[in-house]
Amino acid sequence: MGWSEARVKGRIYDLPVGYPAVSFEGEGWVQGVVLSLKDVSGLKGLDRLEGFDPLRPRANRNEYIRKKVDAWLVEEERIERVWGYEMSLERISRHGGRFLEEGVWPS
Numbered sequence: 126m127g128w129s130e131a132r133v134k135g136r137i138y139d140l141p142v143g144y145p146a147v148s149f150e151g152e153g154w155v156q157g158v159v160l161s162l163k164d165v166s167g168l169k170g171l172d173r174l175e176g177f178d179p180l181r182p183r184a185n186r187n188e189y190i191r192k193k194v195d196a197w198l199v200e201e202e203r204i205e206r207v208w209g210y211e212m213s214l215e216r217i218s219r220h221g222g223r224f225l226e227e228g229v230w231p232s
Contacts, residue, residue, distance in 0.1 A: 138222030
């Protein structure tokens with residue numbers, strides 16, 4: 126497994142529960158990383174970590190929705206289609222999310 130520094134279009138929020146949330150709406154940039162996984166078992170492990178069940182209907186409340194997004198890989202200077210985890214704006218609001226205008230979540 127490897128990683129690359131990357132950016133995606135959207136907005137990032139600091140949640141009081143101790144982790145960030147991203148919405149892929151908007152014209153801002155969110156800074157983060159893209160993980161390169163050896164096979165699909167790595168994605169399944171991330172889903173377990175995030176509490177995401179791809180078979181669970183949206184109405185049954187996954188914390189995030191996994192969706193394909195374009196990411197700008199900084200060092201490679203190219204765009205790649207990747208899986209991203211997005212939280213709904215309604216859920217972000219319910220958690221008391223604070224918009225981070227600079228596009229970076231303090232780790």
